[in-house]
Amino acid sequence: MTESDCLFCKIIADEIPADIIHESPDAIAFRDINPQAPTHVLIVPRRHISTINDLDESDTDAVGQLFLAARNIARQEGFAEDGYRVTMNCNAAAGQTVFHIHLHLLGGRNFTWPPG
Numbered sequence: 001m002t003e004s005d006c007l008f009c010k011i012i013a014d015e016i017p018a019d020i021i022h023e024s025p026d027a028i029a030f031r032d033i034n035p036q037a038p039t040h041v042l043i044v045p046r047r048h049i050s051t052i053n054d055l056d057e058s059d060t061d062a063v064g065q066l067f068l069a070a071r072n073i074a075r076q077e078g079f080a081e082d083g084y085r086v087t088m089n090c091n092a093a094a095g096q097t098v099f100h101i102h103l104h105l106l107g108g109r110n111f112t113w114p115p116g
């Protein structure tokens, strides 16, 4: 499903440019336009799903693919062993601004906990 007014669906459809670093049948990954770490990549399922709240059982493989892509990109970027962070924000209280689920992969620096 493609949502005509969804920014990430437009990137997936090649209607808006992005620095795409990974593509598979289920997901794409591209560099965040406003990076919060030396590496900040967004890993996005091709199928439009607005929020974590909208997931159902048929999405389990698609979501699993996001984590496998994160693992692979962390290796490629060279920080798999040092460590990295993956985050998915859900709705306003968590700061979600693009309503097509995406895994943030952040690496290349140290992170603190708890997050802001």
Ligand code: AMP
Pocket (backbone or CB within 6 Å): 007, 018, 030, 031, 032, 033, 034, 035, 042, 088, 089, 095, 096, 097, 098, 099
């Ligand atoms: P979230 O706030 O979790 O919904 O994350 C949305 C992310 O998308 C933010 O980190 C933005 O910087 C990023 N973003 C917004 N527009 C673009 C774009 N055109 N290309 C790449 N990243 C984008």
Ligand code: ZN
Pocket (backbone or CB within 6 Å): 002, 003, 006, 007, 008, 009, 010, 047, 048, 049, 099, 100
């Ligand atoms: Zn979308």
